[in-house]
Amino acid sequence: MILPFDQMQEASRALAAPLFAGLAGDCEISFEFFPPKTEKMEEQLWDSVVTLAPLAPRFVSVTYGAGGTTRERTHNTVARIARETNIPAAAHLTCVEASKGEIADVAHAYWEAGVRHIVALRGDPPSSDGKFVPHPDGYASAADLVEGLRKLHPFEISVSAYPETHPEALSAASDIDFLKRKLDSGASRAITQFFFEPETFFRFRDAVAAAGVDAEIVPGIMPVSNFAAITRMSAMTGTAIPVWMEHLFEELDDHPPARQLVAATIAAEMCRRLYAGGVRDFHFYTLNRAELSYAICHLLGKRPAGAAQEQAA
Numbered sequence: 001m002i003l004p005f006d007q008m009q010e011a012s013r014a015l016a017a018p019l020f021a022g023l024a025g026d027c028e029i030s031f032e033f034f035p036p037k038t039e040k041m042e043e044q045l046w047d048s049v050v051t052l053a054p055l056a057p058r059f060v061s062v063t064y065g066a067g068g069t070t071r072e073r074t075h076n077t078v079a080r081i082a083r084e085t086n087i088p089a090a091a092h093l094t095c096v097e098a099s100k101g102e103i104a105d106v107a108h109a110y111w112e113a114g115v116r117h118i119v120a121l122r123g124d125p126p127s128s129d130g131k132f133v134p135h136p137d138g139y140a141s142a143a144d145l146v147e148g149l150r151k152l153h154p155f156e157i158s159v160s161a162y163p164e165t166h167p168e169a170l171s172a173a174s175d176i177d178f179l180k181r182k183l184d185s186g187a188s189r190a191i192t193q194f195f196f197e198p199e200t201f202f203r204f205r206d207a208v209a210a211a212g213v214d215a216e217i218v219p220g221i222m223p224v225s226n227f228a229a230i231t232r233m234s235a236m237t238g239t240a241i242p243v244w245m246e247h248l249f250e251e252l253d254d255h256p257p258a259r260q261l262v263a264a265t266i267a268a269e270m271c272r273r274l275y276a277g278g279v280r281d282f283h284f285y286t287l288n289r290a291e292l293s294y295a296i297c298h299l300l301g302k303r304p305a306g307a308a309q310e311q312a313a
Contacts, residue, residue, distance in 0.1 A: 025301030054304035094123025194222035217256035
């Protein structure tokens with residue numbers, strides 16, 4: 001019996017070595033957290049930090065919002081990571097509702113706390129109309145913020161990138177032009193908004209390279225722990241959710257453990273395809289939960305430093 005061509009292809013895949021077997025573990029990883037609002041959330045955050053720390057991330061970043069209390073929570077979280085762990089801590093910093101002097105004060109405080117890495121962002125507009133209005137004495141854009149930070153301290157600076165184009169951009173080309181401006185202003189790398197298909201990143205990487213940008217572009221990976229929440233976030237960021245992904249999460253709302261397994265499978269497969277396309281750096285949006293990111297890193301061959309050394313010996 002001769003099998004149809006498509007069935008032969010599938011049989012070949014099924015008989016091949018497991019997709020994640022034998023990976024070299026040669027990728028670099030980083031993780032993003034948000035500052036906790038309650039004592040219980042702080043315990044969960046630190047449980048996640050302790051779980052992920054043995055994987056030796058390049059850095060962990062902590063998000064930041066406008067307003068005094070949010071800034072204080074971010075600073076306290078980043079300072080604690082810098083003080084109590086060996087993980088390089090990166091602090092998010094935005095232009096929203098802050099003068100250049102206020103931003104300088106925050107940046108100086110981070111430097112004094114031992115923080116040497118800033119994720120510089122324009123920030124989301126706080127107003128209901130969705131329009132960003134710079135502070136009268138503030139920075140008008142992320143590129144301006146990068147330039148200002150470079151004058152304060154020799155920070156390592158990361159910025160954002162949008163594989164599916166920033167919702168406010170005039171075009172994909174103009175969005176890439178602005179990314180280039182941020183990098184030319186002194187940023188070291190760009191971390192992308194989350195996406196759900198590897199081809200989205202590959203197309204963006206090619207377009208960025210064609211525009212003359214040779215800086216590091218790190219894919220941002222969002223494991224889907226809550227599909228309804230991801231749907232809302234995707235609508236705000238202009239991120240496309242594939243139909244096949246909706247189908248895979250159908251009828252899992254009442255089955256959290258099964259949903260976690262599906263989420264890890266989808267994200268790990270995408271990371272494996274990115275790896276096959278030459279990607280060796282991954283930034284995980286953890287939502288302060290370690291399990292999914294840890295599982296994906298394990299599948300990519302990233303093991304705790306001690307375990308990797310023992311295995312090599």
